[in-house]
Amino acid sequence: xxxxxxxxxxxxxxxxxxxxxxxxxxxxxxxxxxxxxxxxxxxxxxxxxxxxxxxxxxxxxxxxxxxxxxxxxxxxxxxxxxxxxxxxxxxxxxxxxxxxxxxxxxxxxxxxxxxxxxxxxxxxxxxxxxxxxxxxxxxxxxxxxxxxxxxxxxxxxxxxxxxxxxxxxxxxxxxxxxxxxxxxxxxxxxxxxxxxxxxxxxxxxxxxxxxxxxxxxxxxxxxxxxxxxxxxxxxxxxxxxxxxxxxxxxxxxxxxxxxxxxxxxxxxxxxxxxxxxxxxxxxxxxxxxxxxxxxxxxxxxxxxxxxxxxxxxxxxxxxxxxxxxx
Amino acid sequence: xxxxxxxxxxxxxxxxxxxxxxxxxxxxxxxxxxxxxxxxxxxxxxxxxxxxxxxxxxxxxxxxxxxxxxxxxxxxxxxxxxxxxxxxxxxxxxxxxxxxxxxxxxxxxxxxxxxxxxxxxxxxxxxxxxxxxxxxxxxxxxxxxxxxxxxxxxxxxxxxxxxxxxxxxxxxxxxxxxxxxxxxxxxxxxxxxxxxxxxxxxxxxxxxxxxxxxxxxxxxxxxxxxxxxxxxxxxxxxxxxxxxxxxxxxxxxxxxxxxxxxxxxxxxxxxxxxxxxxxxxxxxxxxxxxxxxxxxxxxxxxxxxxxxxxxxxxxxxxxxxxxxxx
Numbered sequence: 001x002x003x004x005x006x007x008x009x010x011x012x013x014x015x016x017x018x019x020x021x022x023x024x025x026x027x028x029x030x031x032x033x034x035x036x037x038x039x040x041x042x043x044x045x046x047x048x049x050x051x052x053x054x055x056x057x058x059x060x061x062x063x064x065x066x067x068x069x070x071x072x073x074x075x076x077x078x079x080x081x082x083x084x085x086x087x088x089x090x091x092x093x094x095x096x097x098x099x100x101x102x103x104x105x106x107x108x109x110x111x112x113x114x115x116x117x118x119x120x121x122x123x124x125x126x127x128x129x130x131x132x133x134x135x136x137x138x139x140x141x142x143x144x145x146x147x148x149x150x151x152x153x154x155x156x157x158x159x160x161x162x163x164x165x166x167x168x169x170x171x172x173x174x175x176x177x178x179x180x181x182x183x184x185x186x187x188x189x190x191x192x193x194x195x196x197x198x199x200x201x202x203x204x205x206x207x208x209x210x211x212x213x214x215x216x217x218x219x220x221x222x223x224x225x226x227x228x229x230x231x232x233x234x235x236x237x238x239x240x241x242x243x244x245x246x247x248x249x250x251x252x253x254x255x256x257x258x259x260x261x262x263x264x265x266x267x268x269x270x271x272x273x274x275x276x277x278x279x280x281x282x283x284x285x286x287x288x289x290x291x292x293x294x295x296x297x298x299x300x301x302x303x304x305x306x307x308x309x310x311x312x313x314x315x316x317x318x319x320x321x322x323x324x325x326x
Numbered sequence: 327x328x329x330x331x332x333x334x335x336x337x338x339x340x341x342x343x344x345x346x347x348x349x350x351x352x353x354x355x356x357x358x359x360x361x362x363x364x365x366x367x368x369x370x371x372x373x374x375x376x377x378x379x380x381x382x383x384x385x386x387x388x389x390x391x392x393x394x395x396x397x398x399x400x401x402x403x404x405x406x407x408x409x410x411x412x413x414x415x416x417x418x419x420x421x422x423x424x425x426x427x428x429x430x431x432x433x434x435x436x437x438x439x440x441x442x443x444x445x446x447x448x449x450x451x452x453x454x455x456x457x458x459x460x461x462x463x464x465x466x467x468x469x470x471x472x473x474x475x476x477x478x479x480x481x482x483x484x485x486x487x488x489x490x491x492x493x494x495x496x497x498x499x500x501x502x503x504x505x506x507x508x509x510x511x512x513x514x515x516x517x518x519x520x521x522x523x524x525x526x527x528x529x530x531x532x533x534x535x536x537x538x539x540x541x542x543x544x545x546x547x548x549x550x551x552x553x554x555x556x557x558x559x560x561x562x563x564x565x566x567x568x569x570x571x572x573x574x575x576x577x578x579x580x581x582x583x584x585x586x587x588x589x590x591x592x593x594x595x596x597x598x599x600x601x602x603x604x605x606x607x608x609x610x611x612x613x614x615x616x617x618x619x620x621x622x623x624x625x626x627x628x629x630x631x632x633x634x635x636x637x638x639x640x641x642x643x644x645x646x647x648x649x650x651x652x
Contacts, residue, residue: 257551
């Protein structure tokens with residue numbers, strides 16, 4: 001599927017030969033551009049990261065796939081496996097970029113205007129001002145590559161209630177971003193939860209706890225409304241007839257809401273690109289995740305992140321004392 | 327509107343006689359059950375709480391309406407005014423309940439199963455374990471009254487990524503709730519963002535920053551999908567014909583998604599009930615908020631909150647050292 005759209009891509013696949021090779025054999029075109037490596041160990045979906053690291057380090061398919069990005073055999077790693085284990089192994093194998101303390105998980109968010117990038121979706125919990133600035137810079141680098149923008153707009157997620165105006169760290173990060181006036185990042189200011197769907201900015205920055213909950217709340221709301229719509233269309237003969245006439249419209253809506261299209265979270269801040277596909281997706285969804293990885297590798301996301309992180313850590317910025325969240 | 331459904335309710339209205347009296351005069355039935363008090367000062371929508379308190383204390387329509395609940399002239403205060411000012415004046419005038427440090431803003435969340443109560447929606451930012459337990463107890467009291475449940479289920483909002491499992495305060499609050507095994511509250515455990523729409527539990531507890539962002543994210547997503555649906559139905563002649571047939575279904579869907587139906591946030595933890603209506607709502611929305619207040623007053627929410635807070639602060643609970651969020 002992806003090969004048809006991206007004929008120049010090559011695959012390196014790690015897995016159990018008994019399970020994977022018969023599948024590859026069914027697709028001669030894929031086979032022609034694939035290097036396969038047999039691995040004996042695979043990481044289970046519900047193991048803790050520490051467990052997975054213990055039995056899977058150096059020899060599991062997951063570790064070997066990450067390591068291929070490190071050795072240069074691959075440009076990007078794509079996995080639909082255990083998120084926690086993937087993050088732990090990626091950190092351990094690829095290491096963090098200098099100047100970035102903690103990695104982030106970034107995702108594409110479908111909006112009324114197109115797509116935005118939202119991070120952190122749960123890689124780390126809690127953030128001081130410095131980490132929020134790192135997220136802004138890394139998210140903007142990703143937006144340049146994935147959304148093809150020269151100077152993406154960046155907003156900090158905050159609450160709009162006047163008397164409280166959010167945590168100290170968010171305010172401090174806003175001050176740093178405003179004052180630093182970076183060349184490849186246009187700081188917009190604070191945004192609220194409903195700005196996510198509106199697409200008010202190209203990059204929405206928040207710490208991982210809130211980001212994860214916002215993402216799952218939006219997914220849950222979308223499912224809930226789809227359910228309401230299904231129930232409403234099935235309630236009478238008239239509505240069923242209407243459904244038949246408007247079939248094309250419903251197909252377009254379904255396509256628009258298809259979560260497979262924005263499948264693929266990206267670990268940022270490591271010395272290599274790792275894309276996490278949703279575990280429950282199908283071939284279409286996995287191809288989206290792989291294609292996202294392909295694009296980021298082709299446009300050299302790593303170089304852009306490095307350049308922007310370096311530009312953001314000029315002396316006057318690091319001198320600013322980051323405030324802790326309460 | 328509300329009077330038709332609740333013929334035994336009485337109104338005390340505060341405002342500028344030049345603006346309000348002509349409106350009341352148009353509704354003789356309303357006039358018959360209304361006591362009107364003229365006030366010279368009104369709180370502006372965009373003033374800071376501190377400003378509003380300075381010029382509006384004792385004499386603004388907002389203050390007088392809150393004070394009416396304190397003196398007993400009214401059983402509940404309903405306002406569509408400035409949220410921050412309403413919270414500040416409510417705290418100042420009504421005072422917090424003993425044993426409750428900080429008030430909360432609770433709201434009704436439409437779910438696939440009916441309705442849940444979610445709090446805190448942004449009254450205070452950050453929460454230690456003790457405050458999360460207070461939120462659970464107050465939310466459960468509200469669920470008993472509004473959702474008519476004897477022992478509502480309560481979940482703590484958390485992130486599901488295995489390696490991090492959320493902040494310390496959330497884990498500690500979970501431990502306290504599980505061990506205390508309160509008579510009118512069934513602790514369910516952690517829930518995630520998508521459980522809000524599913525209605526997995528009757529009461530969802532989170533601190534105000536995350537709660538506010540989850541609420542606005544869900545509202546934004548609902549609007550975004552409604553927009554997609556509108557665009558899809560208008561895209562071709564066939565879909566427009568389909569729309570005509572399915573008009574009834576779309577009306578039902580619109581009704582289901584009508585934000586006016588769940589209008590009304592409730593300040594909990596004060597010595598009186600204050601309902602905050604959305605500022606941008608209309609008569610239908612404001613009537614929903616007023617009716618919510620009516621129900622809570624009739625079922626004596628205050629007594630239930632007091633009883634449950636007292637039960638939850640038995641020595642073995644207060645002895646537990648609450649952990650601070652990071």
